[in-house]
Amino acid sequence: MTYQLKAIGKVKNDENGTCIQLEPGYIPGLQALEGFSHINVLWWFSDCDNDAGRNELQTEQPYQGAPEVMGVFATRSPARPNPIALTASEIINIDFTKGMIRVAFIDANDNTPVLDIKPYTPSFDRVEMPGVPTWCREWPKSTEASGCFDWGQVFNF
């Protein structure tokens, strides 16, 4: 049994930064998004939508200091059975006519398919006191703190 997805839009990176450009038919879906500072963006790891990536269940030490072998469900690795990415992105502005959401950051390449957008709702998405393993205890405690952290020293993938 398989389930079908279709892109609702794309990530666009240009000299002005990063935005999500919706397909014209989906623009009415943005109504009343104003007031939310962040969105959860679900997007497709298109580069890993292949047999090798989708059959990868474990990965070798994806982060500095992490366990030597990790299951993909314990990582954010793009190679996973269903290559769906999740990014909590800060909204800079929304053009409701053009169906364009400019965001502060999204770790996706130009033209990456976007699958869904949900408002970042503290009641459902914000864990006040999340616990993490020792090996990542020094990582930033929030997306805000994450913006000025040197991730190059952490990721092995």
Place this chain on the structure above:
Amino acid sequence: MTYQLKAIGKVKNDENGTCIQLEPGYIPGLQALEGFSHINVLWWFSDCDNDAGRNELQTEQPYQGAPEVMGVFATRSPARPNPIALTASEIINIDFTKGMIRVAFIDANDNTPVLDIKPYTPSFDRVEMPGVPTWCREWPKSTEASGCFDWGQVFNF
């Protein structure tokens, strides 16, 4: 162009509570998940995987006090173009042999297909100071606070 998903497991609700039961082949993917207090669970709104649900772009006042018409991308409505749900669930325990994660809560029916599991990573998932529209400003500020809130008075769907 469509993208294919397959279930990696199911939500199971029984007298002992709620758990995610992985398909046997995916159990190695759990390795090294210990230490994370929460996971992001992506699951399939199977009841809305039909033409009517997937073509719904706007919904009538889904929450008390919300705008009368809202785009689905401004809501958590199960009827949306790609009916993927996202729940940040607290882990109670993990049986790494059986591939079973017992969770405190997940708002999914018994046998709901699970698509992906990601560790709740504060650097990527926890917004310290999220902004929300006036109409939901009284909602709980975290998942912890959400647990003892009367949601029956809020949801219209």
